[in-house]
Amino acid sequence: MKQTTIRNLHRDLGYFYIGLIISFAFSGILMNHRESWHPEKYTIETKAIEVKLPSKEAINETFADSLGKALGIDDKMRRHKVDEDKFKISFEKHDVEIDLNSGKGEIVSYIKTPVISQMMKLHKSTSNWWIYYGDIFGLSLITIAVTGAVMIPAGKFNFKRRGWKLALAGIIFPLMFLFLFG
Structure with missing residues (x-):
């Protein structure tokens, strides 16, 4: 392939x-930190509640x-979701969390963050x-x-002389991370 065609x-x-x-890079950064905060939505109201709950075994989708x-x-x-001591319900615009022992909890109302929620939807979409x-x-x-790697002409900064080392390091780093921390 000719150099001009590659460029x-x-x-x-x-x-x-x-x-x-x-969009992917920005929303990917946001998704990396979704455990700390939820970039897709923001809270507009938090309301304390107290309810009487049945036994864990009686809590099902219909009850929720x-x-x-x-x-x-x-x-x-x-x-x-029911775990050891919490009952959580997730709705489109609300999250409910209730302590199973006391029945005390809260309703968090939120709205989607404009633009950011749509960008993050790109990462999650499963449509064909x-x-x-x-x-x-x-x-x-x-x-x-x-094409970026091969379009630099011969010289001390081209792929054959220097680029392959950086490319190899770029491949090894995520593999090491996966093997060590994955």
Whole structure:
């Protein structure tokens, strides 16, 4: 392939995907820190509650949904969870957490963070067309990386003399991280 063709392919794919690369990078950074805070949504109200709960065994999806309605929550229930001492219900716009022993808890009402929640949805989407588009995007990123590596002409900073060492280090680092901490 001619040097100008490689440069043109690298440039045009880079221009075409610049928005998606920035969106994925930004939302990926936010998702890395979702245990500390929830970038997709922000709290608009927190309300203390106290309810009488049945035994752990009697808490099921039907109970969780009806409790939500009794608490005045009218949006769709996503899931519920009972662990050792907490009962949690997640709705589209509310989260409920109740202590199983005392019945005390809170309702957290939130709204989606504009733009950020939509960008993060890109990472989570499972629709067929988006999966195929993501595959094409992934192949294009590989193409951008390879064309970027080979488009520097001969000299002391080209891929053959210096770039392969950095590329190898870039491959080894995440593999070490996976093996050591994964």
